[in-house]
Amino acid sequence: MKRSITRLLMAPSVILLLVWMVVPLSMTIYFSSINYNLLYPGRNNFVGWMNFEFFVTDPGFWIAISNTLTLLLSVLIITVVLGVALSALIDKPFAGRNVVRVLLISPFFIMPTVNALIWKNMMMNPVYGIFAWISNSLGLEPIDWLSNYPLVSVIIMVSWQWLPFAILVFVTALQSQDTEQKEAAQMDGATGWHIFRYLTIPHLARPIAVVVMIETIFLLAVFAEIYVSTGGGPGYDSTNLAYLIYNQALLQYDVGVASAGGLFAVLLANIVAFFLIRAVGKNLTV
Amino acid sequence: MTLTQQRKLKTILVGIASWTIALLLFFPIFWMFITSFKTELQAISVPPQLFFEPTLENFTIVQERSDYLKHAWNSVVTSFGATILALIIAIPSAYAMAFFPGKRTKDILLWMLSTKMLPAVGVLVPIYILSRDYGLLDTQLGLVIIFTLMNLPIIVWMLFSYFKDLPKEILEAARMDGASPWGEMTKVVLPLSVGGIASTGLLSIVLCWNEAFWSLNLTASEAAPLTAMIASYSSPEGLFWAKLSAASTLACAPIVVFGWFCQKQLVQGLTFGAVK
Numbered sequence: 001m002k003r004s005i006t007r008l009l010m011a012p013s014v015i016l017l018l019v020w021m022v023v024p025l026s027m028t029i030y031f032s033s034i035n036y037n038l039l040y041p042g043r044n045n046f047v048g049w050m051n052f053e054f055f056v057t058d059p060g061f062w063i064a065i066s067n068t069l070t071l072l073l074s075v076l077i078i079t080v081v082l083g084v085a086l087s088a089l090i091d092k093p094f095a096g097r098n099v100v101r102v103l104l105i106s107p108f109f110i111m112p113t114v115n116a117l118i119w120k121n122m123m124m125n126p127v128y129g130i131f132a133w134i135s136n137s138l139g140l141e142p143i144d145w146l147s148n149y150p151l152v153s154v155i156i157m158v159s160w161q162w163l164p165f166a167i168l169v170f171v172t173a174l175q176s177q178d179t180e181q182k183e184a185a186q187m188d189g190a191t192g193w194h195i196f197r198y199l200t201i202p203h204l205a206r207p208i209a210v211v212v213m214i215e216t217i218f219l220l221a222v223f224a225e226i227y228v229s230t231g232g233g234p235g236y237d238s239t240n241l242a243y244l245i246y247n248q249a250l251l252q253y254d255v256g257v258a259s260a261g262g263l264f265a266v267l268l269a270n271i272v273a274f275f276l277i278r279a280v281g282k283n284l285t286v
Numbered sequence: 287m288t289l290t291q292q293r294k295l296k297t298i299l300v301g302i303a304s305w306t307i308a309l310l311l312f313f314p315i316f317w318m319f320i321t322s323f324k325t326e327l328q329a330i331s332v333p334p335q336l337f338f339e340p341t342l343e344n345f346t347i348v349q350e351r352s353d354y355l356k357h358a359w360n361s362v363v364t365s366f367g368a369t370i371l372a373l374i375i376a377i378p379s380a381y382a383m384a385f386f387p388g389k390r391t392k393d394i395l396l397w398m399l400s401t402k403m404l405p406a407v408g409v410l411v412p413i414y415i416l417s418r419d420y421g422l423l424d425t426q427l428g429l430v431i432i433f434t435l436m437n438l439p440i441i442v443w444m445l446f447s448y449f450k451d452l453p454k455e456i457l458e459a460a461r462m463d464g465a466s467p468w469g470e471m472t473k474v475v476l477p478l479s480v481g482g483i484a485s486t487g488l489l490s491i492v493l494c495w496n497e498a499f500w501s502l503n504l505t506a507s508e509a510a511p512l513t514a515m516i517a518s519y520s521s522p523e524g525l526f527w528a529k530l531s532a533a534s535t536l537a538c539a540p541i542v543v544f545g546w547f548c549q550k551q552l553v554q555g556l557t558f559g560a561v562k
Contacts (some may be wrong), residue, residue: 005467006386009378013442014394016375020435022400027412086307094301102546103308106315109545111496113517114534118314120520121527122321128330128527130317137333144339160311169561172553207561214556224498224513225355228520242407249411250503258411267407273403 004116025266031259038253051260058257060236060244067151068240068268071158071179072219076212078159083166083211088200091174101171108164110222119157120146120229150230157225162218164213173207206279213276220269241265315538322531329527344532354533357515361537363426364511365494368433369487375434376441377483381471383442384449385457395446398439399558406436406499417504424506432504433494440493441486444555448482449475485551488544492552495541513538 034044054063088102096214107115123130124145132142145153179199187196223242226232232239233249239247245265249258321329323340348354384392413432414423422428450473460474476483501514514536519530543550553561 003388006382006388009382010394012375013379013398013438015362017398017401017434017438020438024409024412024416025404027415029411031411043429045551086304089307090304092297092300093299094304096301096305100304100308103312105545105549106312106542108552109492109496109542110315111513111516111541112498113502113513113520114318114538117516117520117530117534118318121530122317124312128332129336133333160314163311165556168549169553169557170304170485172550173561205555210557210561217403217405221407221408221428221499224502224517228517242405242480245407245410246503249414255411262405262408265405269403269405269408273400276403277400281392 003012016118017183026264028266029260031255032263034256036255036259038255047256051256052263054257055248055260055264058244058248060239060247063236064241064244067236067238068220068242071155071222071240072216074155075159076215078155079163079166079215080208081212082163083170084201084204084208086163087167087170087174088196090128090171105164105168107160108162108168110161112161113228115157115161116225116228119153119160124153146230147234150234154222154230154238155226157224157229158219162215165215169207169211170204173204177203209279210276213272213279216272217269217276220265220272241268314493318531318538319535321528324528324531326526326528329531344528345505345536348529348533348536351529351546352515352518352533354515354536357510357512358536360426360429360509361495361511363515364429364433364509365491367426367430368437368494371430371434371491372438372490373445373483373487374439377476378443378471380442380445380449381475384446385470385475395443398442408429412502413500414503422505424508424510426509428504429500429509429511432500433497435530436497436500437490437493440555440558441490443558444486444489445483446480447554448479448486452478468519485548486555488548489551489555492541492544492548496562 033046033048035050036044036046059237086104090097090104110118121129125146126132126142126147129142131145135142143149182195182199185199190198222240223246226238226240226243227246230238234241236244241261245258245261246264248254248261320336322344323334323342324338325341325343328335328338383395417423417428422431456478457470457474460470465473495511497511497514498513498517501511502517505511505514512533516530516534519526519533
């Protein structure tokens with residue numbers, strides 16, 4: 001009796017999520033095997049692996065893969081290294097610590113489109129931007145960030161958004177660090193560096209792993225920042241996998257090829273998810 | 287220098303370093319905020335102006351030019367609608383899993399988490415085509431459905447961890463008094479976890495409000511929430527920095543404040559309870 005009520009209560013979310021997962025994914029798989037362009041409806045013959053071939057031989061494919069991985073690794077390194085350093089810095093009390101914390105985490109709550117536009121216009125514009133003004137004041141030639149270093153520009157924007165997340169997680173994790181252990185180490189004459197290296201870093205190992213995995217899921221799918229700031233260009237210079245697929249689907253209307261690309265993205269994310277779920281699952285007590 | 291003096295000096299140095307870095311990282315937001323009170327000419331002046339006579343005209347122009355309130359209303363409807371809908375669906379499941387766990391409960395929770403790992407771009411095409419065929423493109427309802435499903439795993443997961451922390455004795459007492467499972471849930475569990483449900487909802491609102499992928503791809507002029515409306519300011523014709531800043535400030539201010547209040551839930555929700 002109890003059993004059936006429990007099932008009934010769980011049914012809505014389980015069924016909805018199952019539909020949400022299975023229906024679109026099987027459609028993606030189906031589309032990836034047929035010739036399907038929104039501009040030429042009705043000619044949906046089976047084409048086997050041709051869409052995959054098309055996607056992989058697209059001139060942008062390898063650039064997009066390399067950009068996706070460069071973006072991912074750069075942002076991960078920046079956010080984790082700076083995140084650990086900054087959260088260790090603000091772990092000790094000082095005047096106005098709470099305000100500092102609020103300031104540090106705020107960029108995470110700025111919507112991606114606004115983020116991209118603030119940086120594109122007000123910071124990185126080669127004529128009127130703050131960076132150009134700083135360069136000029138120092139007697140240097142201003143840099144046209146978005147044209148000359150498009151991928152670096154996107155990396156800056158995305159890191160600015162995700163560094164606060166890393167800080168937030170690490171600060172939360174540091175609060176649960178054993179203070180007695182630290183004090184004992186201090187009594188024994190350990191320096192600040194030693195405490196950081198041998199107590200703080202090991203304590204943060206798990207949170208770091210979690211941050212890396214969560215960020216990976218989101219960073220593989222960076223879209224809005226590129227869409228608003230560089231439009232993937234110049235050329236393919238700042239196109240990542242997500243943007244390339246969008247380009248195929250909604251700009252070139254090629255559903256078949258876009259679906260094949262989508263499956264690549266799913267595959268990439270699944271490899272990461274596998275490790276994440278194992279890590280979280282270990283700590284889950286029911 | 288004595289040891290206490292050394293300590294004091296260190297605290298001061300740490301304070302200065304932290305404040306400097308925090309102000310640098312916050313600067314773009316600060317700059318957006320003050321630019322929204324400038325005229326367009328002041329906004330692009332070189333050198334940048336920190337002191338000027340503030341004007342409110344950008345805020346009125348933004349409303350006239352891009353119908354700000356309509357898009358703000360779209361954001362409100364979609365984030366609150368999706369949050370309420372997701373809570374209604376998630377509460378019974380989380381309750382069942384927390385209080386009547388079976389052999390498979392853990393697997394179901396992990397499976398739910400795994401659906402969150404599916405990259406949106408992998409299902410962009412079918413969702414776009416389904417929305418088109420069912421007339422959901424560029425409608426509030428379409429976005430509400432997507433947002434609900436998108437956040438459902440996080441919401442179930444967070445509610446589950448709140449419910450699990452409730453004292454079991456109270457429930458047993460209620461059961462002894464002959465309460466039905468339904469009565470237990472509505473009369474005992476829900477009143478006790480109002481705080482947890484509220485902060486879960488808050489997190490969900492923040493996530494929906496800032497969602498950009500689906501908003502950009504599934505809406506046009508009618509149902510575009512603020513994330514998509516702001517993107518229309520990226521057009522290269524003319525510089526509208528002051529107006530862009532005004533629109534952005536209005537769009538971000540409420541959510542930044544919400545965010546300050548739900549920091550803890552954010553960590554818990556986004557890391558699926560792996561970091562507390």
